[in-house]
Amino acid sequence: MEYPKLTNKQNDFFNFLVRYVREFEQWPSHQDLMDEFGFKSPRSITQLYEALIKKNHLVKADWGEYDFHPVQKFNLSENEEDEEYGIPIVGLITAGGMQEAVEEDLGRVTLKSILPNYDKMKAVVVSGQSMRGAGINNGDIVLLAQTDIFDGDIGAVRYRGETSLKRIYSTPNGMRLKPANEDFEPITIEPGEFEEVNIIGKYVGHINDKGLHKV
Incomplete structure (x- = not known):
């Protein structure tokens, strides 16, 4: 399945969203986007968001906010072998009686460790x-x-x-x-x-x- 290609303006907008979310771990406000692209009306931003949703680059979350489409999340994921990425394993937990919590670095869970093939x-x-x-x-x-x-x-x-x-x-x-x-x-x-x-x-x-x- 091939998704429709983005126009230059849509691609610039999408790439800015990626950079912003990676740096600040949150979505830019409409004012941030208006300042970045020189838009005079929030309507221009809404139209770009709608275009990216239509072209399967973003999705509208249940709470009314935006998120990257699962396909884009998969494409944008970093190198799984880099120790900086993956889910940190922070210690042991008992499935029996209670015991003292001790945090320690036990490595990372990556796709390679989850999927045997x-x-x-x-x-x-x-x-x-x-x-x-x-x-x-x-x-x-x-x-x-x-x-x-x-x-x-x-x-x-x-x-x-x-x-x-x-x-x-x-x-x-x-x-x-x-x-x-x-x-x-x-x-x-x-x-x-x-x-x-x-x-x-x-x-x-x-x-x-x-x-x-x-x-």
């Missing part, structure tokens, strides 16, 4: 709602691993030049690609058509504006 992974952006029943929605980023797929696993399949994300089943009559939405029909692939099928990868999780998930 990290080196054999790729990501795709979902277009459509055929897997809505599995919690995978339009615009989500799906993580795929090049590993064995078992009956009933969710996987990305290329068939006759088209791609689809479905649950994959083996049947006596071939292969069945089952959606997680009753509005969509399953796809049946007969044995004689197997050479036209390419398994792109096995679903291992997905990312959206609520975080990292696994079905």
Whole structure:
């Protein structure tokens, strides 16, 4: 899925948002943006925000504020191997009786440490709602691993030049690609058509504006 390209003005606006949020860890005010770009009316800012939402670079949060689209968060993430990034592990916690809290530096949690098949992974952006029943929605980023797929696993399949994300089943009559939405029909692939099928990868999780998930 390719997103519409930004105009020069939209790109400058987006890059300023990225720099500002990274430096100040908050979103610039309308006045900050008006000063930066010489706008005379807040309407110009609103129009740019709306354009970036339409082009899947920003999203409108539930509380009325803005956030980066999950795809952009993924693209803008820093090098996971840099020790400065990742989630800090600050100590041990008991799952039994209470004990004294002691903070210490035990390293970082990164994508590589969470995902065992990290080196054999790729990501795709979902277009459509055929897997809505599995919690995978339009615009989500799906993580795929090049590993064995078992009956009933969710996987990305290329068939006759088209791609689809479905649950994959083996049947006596071939292969069945089952959606997680009753509005969509399953796809049946007969044995004689197997050479036209390419398994792109096995679903291992997905990312959206609520975080990292696994079905």
